[in-house]
Amino acid sequence: MSFADLLGLAAVMALFGLLLLALLWPGEPQGRRLLRTWGVAEPDPQEISTAVAYLKRRRLAYPWLYFLLSFLAQTVLGNDQDGAFLGLVLLTVLLGSLLAELLALRPARGRTREASLDTRRPTDLVPYWALALDGCVLLGAVVLATAGVAGVQWARGAPQDRTTAAAVTLLLVAVLSAVAVALMVLAAVRRPPDRRPRVDLALRVRSARVAIGLHVAVLTSAVGVYHSGVIGLIIGALGITAWVWITAPIRALPAPTRAV
Amino acid sequence: MSLRIVVDTASGLSPWRQVHGQIVRLITRGALAAGFRLPPIRQLSRDLALATGTVARAYRELEAAGWVYTARGHGTVVAETAGTPDPDAELRMAAEEFVARARELGADPERAADAVLAAFAEPRPGPG
Numbered sequence: 001m002s003f004a005d006l007l008g009l010a011a012v013m014a015l016f017g018l019l020l021l022a023l024l025w026p027g028e029p030q031g032r033r034l035l036r037t038w039g040v041a042e043p044d045p046q047e048i049s050t051a052v053a054y055l056k057r058r059r060l061a062y063p064w065l066y067f068l069l070s071f072l073a074q075t076v077l078g079n080d081q082d083g084a085f086l087g088l089v090l091l092t093v094l095l096g097s098l099l100a101e102l103l104a105l106r107p108a109r110g111r112t113r114e115a116s117l118d119t120r121r122p123t124d125l126v127p128y129w130a131l132a133l134d135g136c137v138l139l140g141a142v143v144l145a146t147a148g149v150a151g152v153q154w155a156r157g158a159p160q161d162r163t164t165a166a167a168v169t170l171l172l173v174a175v176l177s178a179v180a181v182a183l184m185v186l187a188a189v190r191r192p193p194d195r196r197p198r199v200d201l202a203l204r205v206r207s208a209r210v211a212i213g214l215h216v217a218v219l220t221s222a223v224g225v226y227h228s229g230v231i232g233l234i235i236g237a238l239g240i241t242a243w244v245w246i247t248a249p250i251r252a253l254p255a256p257t258r259a260v
Numbered sequence: 261m262s263l264r265i266v267v268d269t270a271s272g273l274s275p276w277r278q279v280h281g282q283i284v285r286l287i288t289r290g291a292l293a294a295g296f297r298l299p300p301i302r303q304l305s306r307d308l309a310l311a312t313g314t315v316a317r318a319y320r321e322l323e324a325a326g327w328v329y330t331a332r333g334h335g336t337v338v339a340e341t342a343g344t345p346d347p348d349a350e351l352r353m354a355a356e357e358f359v360a361r362a363r364e365l366g367a368d369p370e371r372a373a374d375a376v377l378a379a380f381a382e383p384r385p386g387p388g
Contacts, residue, residue, distance in 0.1 A: 107309040111270045115307035117263040117283075117292070119299045119335075193307050197264065 010071035017066030017092065026055035038202040039253035047199040054203050057100040065092045065099075087225060090218045091177075097214070098180050101187035101207060108192045116197060118256035120189045125208035125254070130246045134212050137239070138178055141219045144226070145171035166226055173222045177215055184211035201253050213246035263291060267308050272360035275310050279318035281353045287327055287338055288350075296338040298328065 026034075031051035035043040043051070069091055123131070147154070148167025188207035194200040220239020224232035265282040267275050286292045298304070298319070305315040319336050322328045328336050362372040 107306070109309065111268060113267045113269065113308045113310075114264050115267075115299075115304055117265065117286070117296075117299055117304075119297060120303060190303075190306060192309070 006071055010067045013070035013088070014063045014067035017063035020066075021059055021062045024059055026052050026059070028052065030055060034206065035199060035202055037249040038206045039250045040198045040202045043199065047196050050194055050196065050199045051203065054100075057103065058097050061096040061099050062092060065095050069095070087173075087218070087221055090214060090221055094177065094180060094211075094214050094218060097207070097211060098184050098187075101184050101191070101211075104191045105187055106192075114193060114195055116193055116200075120204070122185050122189055122208065124256065125188060125205045126185065126212050130209065130212050133242060133246070134181075134216050137216050137219045137242075138174060141170065141174040141223050144223060145174055148226070170222055170226045174219060177218050181211045181215040184208070198253065205250070205254065206247075209247050213243040216246065217243040265308075267310070270364075271357075272363045273357055275308070276314045276318040276321070277353070277356060279304070279308075279310075279315060280321050281357065283318070283322060284325075284327060284350075284353070292338050294338050294340045297334060298336040298338070300335055 028048055031048040032043055034051045034055065035047060040047065066088070069088055145167050149164055149171060151164070185208045188204045188211070191204070194203070217239045220242070221236045224234075224236030224239070226232070227235065263286060265279060265286075267278045269275060271278070283292070283298070299307075301312055301315045301319060304310075305312040308315070319328065319330075323330060323336070326339060329339050330336050358376070359372065362375070367375070
C-alpha cells in the first residue's frame with residue numbers, strides 16, 4: 001500500500017472519530033447520568049458541570065487518535081488485519097482516557113487549595129476481584145504471546161500458520177496496554193482533588209474501573225484476533241462481558257478506609 | 261463525612277502552620293478519632309501543591325506535640341492520648357491566624373488590638 005493510501009485510510013478513520021465525537025459529545029444529561037451511575041444520587045449543577053468537563057477531556061482526542069493509530073496499524077499489520085477495527089476502537093478509547101488522566105495531573109495553582117485527609121489507594125477505587133481478573137487475563141495473554149514467539153505449536157493461533165510477527169504484536173499490545181492502564185489507575189489515585197468531594201471520588205472510581213475494564217477488553221480482543229475462529233470470538237465476547245461487569249453502575253460511593 | 265483541609269497560600273500564615281492547625285482542630289473536635297491514619301506526606305503535598313518538606317514539617321510538629329505518631333508500615337496515625345488540647349497552644353494558633361488576616365487587611369497592631377478588645381466587649385450570643 002502506498003503512503004498516500006495509508007494516509008487516505010487514516011483520514012477516513014479520523015473522520016469516523018470526528019463523527020463519534022459529535023455523537024458522543026457530552027451535555028448535562030450525560031453528566032447527570034454519569035454521576036448517578038457512579039454513586040452520586042441527585043447531583044447538583046456544579047457537580048454535573050464537572051462531570052461534563054471530565055467527559056469532554058476524554059473524547060476530544062478521538063479524531064486524531066483514530067488517525068494516528070489506524071496509520072500505525074496499517075503500517076505495522078499490513079494486510080493481516082482481522083478484527084483490527086474493534087482493536088482500533090478499544091485502543092483509541094484507552095489512549096484517549098490515558099491522555100486525559102495525564103493532563104488532569106496538573107497541580108492546583110489557585111490561592112486556595114483543598115485536600116481530603118482520606119488516604120487514596122488503587123484498591124479504594126477498584127475492587128480486588130477486578131484487579132485479579134485483569135491480572136489473570138494479562139498473564140494469559142503474555143504466556144500465549146511468548147509461547148507463540150517461541151514457536152510452540154498450540155500457541156500458534158488459528159490458522160496454525162500465524163506468523164511470529166502476530167505473536168510479537170500480541171505481546172506488545174499486552175505489555176504496552178498494561179503500562180497504559182497502570183498509569184491511568186495511578187493517575188486516577190494521584191490527580192489533584194476537586195472541591196466537591198462526591199464528584200471527585202465518583203470520577204476517580206469511574207476512571208480506574210473503566211481503565212481496568214477496557215484493559216480486559218483490549219487484551220481479550222487481541223487474543224481473539226490472534227487466535228481467530230470460534231475460539232477467538234468466544235474469548236472476545238467474554239472480554240466484553242467482563243468489561244461491562246467491571247464498569248457496572250454502583251449503588252453508592254465506596255467508603256474511605258480510615259482506621260489503622 | 262469528608263475530612264478536608266484548606267490552605268490559603270496568600271494569607272500570610274505559613275502553609276505548614278495552617279495544615280498543623282487544622283489537623284489539631286479536627287482532632288480536638290473529635291472528627292479525627294484515635295487510630296485515624298493521615299494521608300501520606302506525598303499525597304497531601306501533591307493535593308495541596310505544596311513542597312513535601314512543608315507537609316513533613318506539619319506532621320513533625322504534630323508528632324512532637326503528641327497529637328500523632330508514626331508507625332512503620334502504618335504511616336502517621338492519630339494518637340490515643342490526642343484530644344487533650346493545650347489552651348495556650350490553641351490561643352497562640354488562633355492569634356497567629358488573626359494576625360495573618362489583620363496584616364492582609366492592612367491593619368497595624370493598634371487597630372488589630374482594638375478589634376480584639378471590641379470583640380471581647382460584645383455580649384456572648386445565648387443558646388439558640
